Amino acid sequence: MRQVATSFGRGSVHSVQPGVAESRQVESAPAPVFVDQSGLRSRHLRRFGWPVSVVGAILAAAMGGSLIGMQSDAPAMEIPPKPSYLPAKGPLSPSWP
Amino acid sequence: MSRHQRRRQSLLRPRRLAAPPLRFFMPLSLLACLLALLVLRGLATNEAFHDTRIATSVDKTTVPENLLKGGPVIDARGDKNERPVSYRIPDRTVVLSFDDGPSPEWTPKILEVLAAHDIRADFFVTGAMTTRHPELIRQIVAAGHEIGVHSFTHPDLVYQSEARISWELAQTQLALAGVAGVHSALFRPPYSSDASALDDWNYPVIKYVGSHGYLTAFIDRDTHDWKRPGVDAIVEAAMPRKPGAGELILLHDAGGDRTETIAALEQIIVKLQGEGYRFATVSEALGATNATVPVHGYQLWAGKCFIWASEAAVLTLPVLVALLAVVGFLNFGRFALMLVLAPLHARRSRKRGGWGPPVTEPVTVLVPAYNERECIANTLNSLIASDHPIEVIVIDDGSTDGTADIVEAMNLPFVRLIRKANGGKSSALNTGIAAASHDIIVMMDGDTVFEPSTVRELVQPFGDRGIGAVAGNAKVGNRDSLIGAWQHIEYVLGHNLDRRMYDMLNVIPTIPGAVGAFRKEALRRVGGMSDDTLAEDTDITMAVLCDGWRIVYAEHARAWTEAPASIQQLWSQRYRWSYGSMQAMWKHRRAVTSRGPAGRFGRIGLPLVVLFGVVAPLLAPLVDMFLLYGVLFADAPITLASWGGFILLQAVLSWYAFRLDGEKPLHLISLPIQQLVYRQLMYIVLLQSTITALTGGRLRWQKLRRTGEVAAPVEA
Numbered sequence: 001m002r003q004v005a006t007s008f009g010r011g012s013v014h015s016v017q018p019g020v021a022e023s024r025q026v027e028s029a030p031a032p033v034f035v036d037q038s039g040l041r042s043r044h045l046r047r048f049g050w051p052v053s054v055v056g057a058i059l060a061a062a063m064g065g066s067l068i069g070m071q072s073d074a075p076a077m078e079i080p081p082k083p084s085y086l087p088a089k090g091p092l093s094p095s096w097p
Numbered sequence: 098m099s100r101h102q103r104r105r106q107s108l109l110r111p112r113r114l115a116a117p118p119l120r121f122f123m124p125l126s127l128l129a130c131l132l133a134l135l136v137l138r139g140l141a142t143n144e145a146f147h148d149t150r151i152a153t154s155v156d157k158t159t160v161p162e163n164l165l166k167g168g169p170v171i172d173a174r175g176d177k178n179e180r181p182v183s184y185r186i187p188d189r190t191v192v193l194s195f196d197d198g199p200s201p202e203w204t205p206k207i208l209e210v211l212a213a214h215d216i217r218a219d220f221f222v223t224g225a226m227t228t229r230h231p232e233l234i235r236q237i238v239a240a241g242h243e244i245g246v247h248s249f250t251h252p253d254l255v256y257q258s259e260a261r262i263s264w265e266l267a268q269t270q271l272a273l274a275g276v277a278g279v280h281s282a283l284f285r286p287p288y289s290s291d292a293s294a295l296d297d298w299n300y301p302v303i304k305y306v307g308s309h310g311y312l313t314a315f316i317d318r319d320t321h322d323w324k325r326p327g328v329d330a331i332v333e334a335a336m337p338r339k340p341g342a343g344e345l346i347l348l349h350d351a352g353g354d355r356t357e358t359i360a361a362l363e364q365i366i367v368k369l370q371g372e373g374y375r376f377a378t379v380s381e382a383l384g385a386t387n388a389t390v391p392v393h394g395y396q397l398w399a400g401k402c403f404i405w406a407s408e409a410a411v412l413t414l415p416v417l418v419a420l421l422a423v424v425g426f427l428n429f430g431r432f433a434l435m436l437v438l439a440p441l442h443a444r445r446s447r448k449r450g451g452w453g454p455p456v457t458e459p460v461t462v463l464v465p466a467y468n469e470r471e472c473i474a475n476t477l478n479s480l481i482a483s484d485h486p487i488e489v490i491v492i493d494d495g496s497t498d499g500t501a502d503i504v505e506a507m508n509l510p511f512v513r514l515i516r517k518a519n520g521g522k523s524s525a526l527n528t529g530i531a532a533a534s535h536d537i538i539v540m541m542d543g544d545t546v547f548e549p550s551t552v553r554e555l556v557q558p559f560g561d562r563g564i565g566a567v568a569g570n571a572k573v574g575n576r577d578s579l580i581g582a583w584q585h586i587e588y589v590l591g592h593n594l595d596r597r598m599y600d601m602l603n604v605i606p607t608i609p610g611a612v613g614a615f616r617k618e619a620l621r622r623v624g625g626m627s628d629d630t631l632a633e634d635t636d637i638t639m640a641v642l643c644d645g646w647r648i649v650y651a652e653h654a655r656a657w658t659e660a661p662a663s664i665q666q667l668w669s670q671r672y673r674w675s676y677g678s679m680q681a682m683w684k685h686r687r688a689v690t691s692r693g694p695a696g697r698f699g700r701i702g703l704p705l706v707v708l709f710g711v712v713a714p715l716l717a718p719l720v721d722m723f724l725l726y727g728v729l730f731a732d733a734p735i736t737l738a739s740w741g742g743f744i745l746l747q748a749v750l751s752w753y754a755f756r757l758d759g760e761k762p763l764h765l766i767s768l769p770i771q772q773l774v775y776r777q778l779m780y781i782v783l784l785q786s787t788i789t790a791l792t793g794g795r796l797r798w799q800k801l802r803r804t805g806e807v808a809a810p811v812e813a
Contacts, residue, residue: 032629032680034679034793042792045792049119052123057126063137069263069268071271072266072309074281075282075390076386079172079184079312079385080383
């Protein structure tokens with residue numbers, strides 16, 4: 001197996017020796033692209049992601065709930081009993097302020 | 098284009114692929130938020146649930162006589178619901194009412210006029226306008242005017258179900274509570290007139306609304322000010338039929354230019370005051386308690402939250418639209434690039450006599466095989482028929498299913514078998530490269546079938562000394578299932594348009610592992626295959642490009658491959674592809690600032706691949722969100738028509754791609770469903786692999802289950 005550097009510094013080729021178990025090979029070579037051996041990145045993202053998701057779900061539920069329209073009844077409004085027909089002409093009611 | 102598996106899965110380690118719920122929970126909860134915001138915004142702008150139908154009056158057989166001839170205010174509440182009563186406005190009393198508002202332009206001016214004369218009036222507002230202009234409602238209430246409910250979206254309630262009417266009322270009360278902390282007991286149906294216009298259709302609406310405790314306020318005098326008939330006409334229409342009779346006048350404070358209304362209002366007030374009229378609200382005129390009632394506690398806070406969310410939604414929308422525009426720009430940009438470059442490529446390859454002197458020297462064909470029992474015989478048999486001299490090296494990467502024994506038993510003179518312990522596809526290929534006797538190396542998969550001319554077609558471009566690698570044309574063999582047909586469409590589009598486009602720009606980012614050829618020297622210069630990434634084919638292609646070689650596409654070098662036949666297999670294949678491609682892009686990121694050919698690829702090829710391959714698909718859920726919103730909440734016909742237009746455009750492109758590739762367009766019939774299932778699957782996979790990339794998790798892949806279905810070149 002040749003050991004020639006690629007055109008990019010990072011990517012020196014690590015050969016896979018036949019029979020080498022993956023766990024050992026990982027120690028001897030740089031981890032593949034993106035892989036975070038420590039798991040720190042995953043834990044940070046998880047710590048950030050859970051609250052965001054939970055808040056998002058609560059907000060979505062609240063917004064969805066506000067669209068259902070549950071309280072459609074009008075408040076009470078008292079009207080004094082009156083004849084539905086009033087004389088067409090007459091003096092102004094004296095009770096008006 | 099099928100690629101090799103990595104390593105066998107260790108039985109000792111638990112599968113890390115088992116997805117934690119967060120990676121699904123988070124996108125879903127964010128998308129749910131997005132949809133809710135879209136609907137809230139749609140309600141505030143009166144776009145969602147919009148209904149412009151208006152009923153024309155019919156028979157009045159069910160409407161009691163006393164209502165038709167009675168006053169404008171109808172009480173069908175409580176025990177009056179069976180026999181509603183109506184009230185007249187007392188003599189020498191006038192109630193001014195303004196419908197459809199509030200509007201930021203006209204309502205303040207009307208409030209000014211009313212304040213100047215110390216008059217209180219009634220404003221029948223819609224929930225949508227209330228949500229959009231909270232400050233105006235607060236001004237109206239603060240000035241002592243009365244608020245009435247005029248529905249939320251201003252539909253003709255005659256056409257709406259009881260549930261919808263109830264929702265219109267509730268949603269408007271919610272908005273009123275949110276902006277001014279009040280509810281209202283007054284209601285006026287949209288498109289209503291005076292009580293004599295009650296008919297068999299709208300009378301049930303009045304009774305239903307009454308059963309919810311609302312007092313319905315019709316009118317006595319309709320000024321028709323919304324038609325802008327001139328100030329004098331409005332004033333004339335507002336005057337009482339009989340001098341001194343009480344009246345409820347209808348004016349509007351929204352829905353267009355209200356200059357005439359405001360001028361007329363001034364005159365109406367002066368005139369009627371001169372005739373000894375007093376101005377009152379509906380409740381004052383009836384001697385009733387105020388119809389606008391303060392609310393507290395849950396109702397108040399629910400309303401406030403609704404208003405906050407709506408305001409946030411209205412503010413968020415431009416951002417979403419901008420992102421949508423990015424998606425549109427990328428998609429249409431890609432289409433445009435394809436439409437320009439693919440015909441140029443097709444013409445170039447038709448015109449070109451050759452790439453230089455014909456390549457006739459023998460070449461080495463590498464067949465890395467890992468558990469290819471079903472397919473390896475077909476693969477090798479297809480190579481027997483090759484019309485180009487070849488040496489075949491089968492590298493058995495520690496197969497456990499007897500693949501090597503099958504190869505050995507076939508005993509073909511031109512085939513060399515190398516058995517090695519399992520070490521991954523790159524290591525198998527590197528072993529093969531080291532053993533290759535010729536300068537040109539063709540790579541194929543153990544599950545791929547070549548046509549007799551494939552190798553010859555594939556290696557002809559090497560007649561040009563500057564060409565370092567050639568991409569072939571991978572075709573889906575099992576295309577008769579739905580999932581196979583979708584992949585077939587994708588392959589034909591991907592090869593004939595995308596790859597032609599990239600070829601014209603000289604930035605082909607991937608040579609498919611199923612059919613590609615390299616100059617041994619190019620491979621040596623970049624250090625052979627690397628297993629830094631899961632997509633060793635993309636990785637090596639980018640490395641060869643960066644090294645200054647040209648890579649071209651040989652469309653006639655066809656290889657038939659068996660595409661994943663189940664969603665699960667497809668998922669895991671694509672997960673690996675998109676993750677691997679992202680790894681390769683990231684690995685070669687420094688090309689962006691490099692000089693020379695690497696810089697060229699870094700500044701042209703990489704951005705294109707990132708934009709078309711990662712950014713556009715990651716933003717694609719937004720398109721579906723808008724589609725869902727449009728169909729369910731806004732204008733379904735328009736939404737579906739524009740979506741249909743997009744599908745049509747894509748169909749035209751695909752049809753062109755099929756024609757370039759000499760394929761029958763029959764399989765294109767599944768294109769619309771592909772857009773509704775496959776596209777989503779693809780972007781979910783991409784999202785999941787992006788999340789894996791961000792978290793830095795390790796991937797491990799199971800081998801695709803092969804059936805050996807693709808046996809011989811399928812007639813196109």
